[in-house]
Amino acid sequence: MRLPKEIAAFVHAFRGIVQSVRNERHMKIHTAFAAAALVLSVVFRIPAPHFLLVLLAITLVMSAELMNTAIEKTVDLAMPEQHPLARTAKDAAAGAVLVTAVFAVIVGLYVFLHPVREWLAI
Numbered sequence: 001m002r003l004p005k006e007i008a009a010f011v012h013a014f015r016g017i018v019q020s021v022r023n024e025r026h027m028k029i030h031t032a033f034a035a036a037a038l039v040l041s042v043v044f045r046i047p048a049p050h051f052l053l054v055l056l057a058i059t060l061v062m063s064a065e066l067m068n069t070a071i072e073k074t075v076d077l078a079m080p081e082q083h084p085l086a087r088t089a090k091d092a093a094a095g096a097v098l099v100t101a102v103f104a105v106i107v108g109l110y111v112f113l114h115p116v117r118e119w120l121a122i
């Protein structure tokens with residue numbers, strides 16, 4: 001039985017996320033940080049606008065890492081040997097992840113620093 005086109009596309013996209021989390025070390029790390037941020041959000045009952053910021057940071061980092069993986073795999077297929085253009089492409093893709101990760105750290109400090117300090121009473 002063939003799935004309708006729209007459902008098949010959804011299944012392929014979901015498979016892409018699951019494979020990336022299973023096989024890519026950096027994606028595992030991002031997933032662990034995302035899970036920790038979600039748990040902390042619930043534990044500290046952060047306000048809705050702060051929770052939206054946390055969700056935005058998670059979305060940006062995860063989607064940048066998925067695109068980074070896609071670019072890495074495509075470059076490896078097209079250019080298994082060393083090549084300056086392959087290096088440029090991979091470095092730029094990694095740079096995109098770094099930019100989003102810096103944003104996520106800033107969001108993490110902005111949202112969680114105050115509740116953590118209150119909890120520790122410092």
Ligand SMILES: Nc1ncnc2c1ncn2[C@@H]1O[C@H](COP(=O)(O)OP(=O)(O)OP(=O)(O)O)[C@@H](O)[C@H]1O
Pocket residue numbers: 024025026072079080081082083084086087090091094
């Ligand atoms: N074909 C290539 N030609 C030139 N430089 C490359 C090539 N492949 C990788 N590099 C260099 O090595 C770096 C790391 O590439 P690699 O594909 O190992 O990614 P990675 O960040 O280690 O990802 P992962 O840990 O997810 O595999 C790139 O950013 C690039 O500078």
